[in-house]
Structure formats: C-alpha cells, structure tokens
Amino acid sequence: MEWIEYVGYVGVVLSSITFLPQVLHAWRTKSVGDLSIWMVLILIGNVTTWLFYSSVKGVLPMIIANAIILVLSFIMLFFKLTFKK
Amino acid sequence: MEWIEYVGYVGVVLSSITFLPQVLHAWRTKSVGDLSIWMVLILIGNVTTWLFYSSVKGVLPMIIANAIILVLSFIMLFFKLTFKK
Structure with a gap:
C-alpha cells in the first residue's frame, strides 16, 4: 500500500x-x-450519493464511513424534527 | 467517462x-x-486531510470541493469563537 x-x-x-x-x-x-435543517438534508443527500458511488466502485472503507455518517445524519434530522428548541 | x-x-x-x-x-x-465546536474542529481536520490526499493524487474536483468546505469550516469556527450565544 x-x-x-x-x-x-x-x-x-x-x-x-x-x-x-x-x-x-x-x-x-x-x-x-x-x-440548519438544510445542512442536515443536503448532508443526507451528499452521503447517500457517496454511499451509492462507493458501493458501485466497491471501496469498502468509503462504504463504511458513509454508512456511519448517514446514520449520524438521520439522528440529527430526528433531533431537529423532535426537539422543541 | x-x-x-x-x-x-x-x-x-x-x-x-x-x-x-x-x-x-x-x-x-x-x-x-x-x-458543537468539536464537530467544526474535526471537520477542519478531516477536510485538511482530504485536501492533502487529493492534492497528492491530483484529483481536481476533490481538491476544489475540499477547498470550499475548508473555507466554510473556518467561517463556522470564526462564528463559533466570536458570536456571544
């Protein structure tokens, strides 16, 4: 390597x-x-795109990283939609 | 392509x-x-690493994207350090 x-x-x-x-x-x-909810939404779009790209290319470290970021993004979206302030 | x-x-x-x-x-x-200031700081570290990686590899779209993200990260850091609340 x-x-x-x-x-x-x-x-x-x-x-x-x-x-x-x-x-x-x-x-x-x-x-x-x-x-910013737009940051979170664009992040989800961005990471979904890279997850797809890395899956087609078969780049495992990139797949794992993007899968982790996607989970964290959805948690942020959930917080953004449920927390009152 | x-x-x-x-x-x-x-x-x-x-x-x-x-x-x-x-x-x-x-x-x-x-x-x-x-x-989170730690998000901003880790983002700066992450993007600096990718900027270095893409410069050595000569991948221009990745260089441009990371340069833009780095500028935005430093603006967020500046805001985080100067805004009172």
Missing part, C-alpha cells in the same frame, strides 16, 4: 466521526435551534 | 455546498450555541 493511502485512512476515520460530537451535543442539550 | 463518475460529480457538488446553509443560518441568527 502506498503511503498516501494511509493518509486516506486517516481521512476516512475523521470523516466517520465528524458528526458524532454534534449528535452528542444535541442529545445533551436537547437544543438544535442553531442547526 | 463512465456513468458512475457523473454520480461522483453530483457527490462533489453536494459535498461542496453542505455547510453553506449552516454558515448562512449562523450569520442570520448570530447564534451558534447549538453548534
């Missing part, structure tokens, strides 16, 4: 966990008023 | 604009209390 692919794996791990602190923050505060 | 690469271009465009509604939302409301 070329050295640059290790950089790619760092990117995959960081990408996967990017929205975890946001989900935890929203869960703790029960407040999502400052979150 | 294979058809799946067109799907990739859709992903690149969606990825690039994902954080634009969040930046506009924060700018309009001047309120970022519900935004």
